[in-house]
Amino acid sequence: xxxxxxxxxxDLGAESGVFAARQSGMGAVVTFxxxxxxxxxxxxSEMMIEHYPGMTEKAIGDIATEASNRWNLGDILIIxxxxxxxxxEMIMMVATSAPHRSDAFEAAEFLMDFLKxxxxxxxxxxxxxxxxxxxxxxxxxxxxxxxxxxVAD
Amino acid sequence: MNVMYFAWVRERxxxxxxxxxxxxxxxxxxxDELTAREPRYAAAFxxxxxxxxAVDQQLSxxxxxxxxxxxxxxxxxxTGG
Numbered sequence: 001x002x003x004x005x006x007x008x009x010x011d012l013g014a015e016s017g018v019f020a021a022r023q024s025g026m027g028a029v030v031t032f033x034x035x036x037x038x039x040x041x042x043x044x045s046e047m048m049i050e051h052y053p054g055m056t057e058k059a060i061g062d063i064a065t066e067a068s069n070r071w072n073l074g075d076i077l078i079i080x081x082x083x084x085x086x087x088x089e090m091i092m093m094v095a096t097s098a099p100h101r102s103d104a105f106e107a108a109e110f111l112m113d114f115l116k117x118x119x120x121x122x123x124x125x126x127x128x129x130x131x132x133x134x135x136x137x138x139x140x141x142x143x144x145x146x147x148x149x150x151v152a153d
Numbered sequence: 154m155n156v157m158y159f160a161w162v163r164e165r166x167x168x169x170x171x172x173x174x175x176x177x178x179x180x181x182x183x184x185d186e187l188t189a190r191e192p193r194y195a196a197a198f199x200x201x202x203x204x205x206x207a208v209d210q211q212l213s214x215x216x217x218x219x220x221x222x223x224x225x226x227x228x229x230x231x232t233g234g
Contacts, residue, residue, distance in 0.1 A: 092234060112234055116233055116234035120159070120226075121231055122228065124160070
């Protein structure tokens with residue numbers, strides 16, 4: 001399990017390649033990448049991402065451990081950035097490996113659902129003349145309910 | 154105890170963290186105590202349903218006891234990913 005919380009950019013291709021190359025006995029690698037989406041008006045200057053140092057790493061570790069317990073996985077990589085990010089920059093990535101693809105896909109989706117609303121990050125959209133905290137959506141919370149059995153949250 | 158604030162809670166309180174001397178036995182009592190202190194806390198804690206709390210870096214709730222707790226953090230619902 002490899003968890004990194006950092007302000008520096010990461011190289012998606014290199015990270016995915018290294019992750020896939022170090023697996024043995026696995027048949028599937030799934031990766032997901034989140035990028036900064038421009039706002040509706042198209043004038044986003046940056047996305048400020050705040051986090052809770054210490055708790056962030058623990059919370060992500062707990063989520064990854066839960067995924068490892070639920071699915072037959074080989075390995076998990078999670079990179080999540082914080083700080084000021086420009087539109088189209090990569091915010092985070094998740095990679096999972098498993099003997100079979102369904103475990104890798106489902107675990108990646110589970111990780112994303114929980115990272116969204118159980119890892120202590122907060123996004124603020126900054127434009128030239130305004131700044132607005134991104135609000136959590138009801139559907140983000142609803143997304144957790146389908147994984148509900150046995151998850152501590 | 155170290156009390157921390159994140160996102161708009163931090164902006165309303167006006168600082169990221171502070172040492173608080175308190176006799177509060179639960180998170181709710183701590184919120185009530187801070188709210189009574191100054192308007193900026195009242196502004197931050199006005200709508201408890203919009204707040205989440207972590208006790209010693211574990212997501213918790215307002216009924217959580219504070220005995221032997223070193224760190225309490227208040228923040229809005231998280232928006233990671």
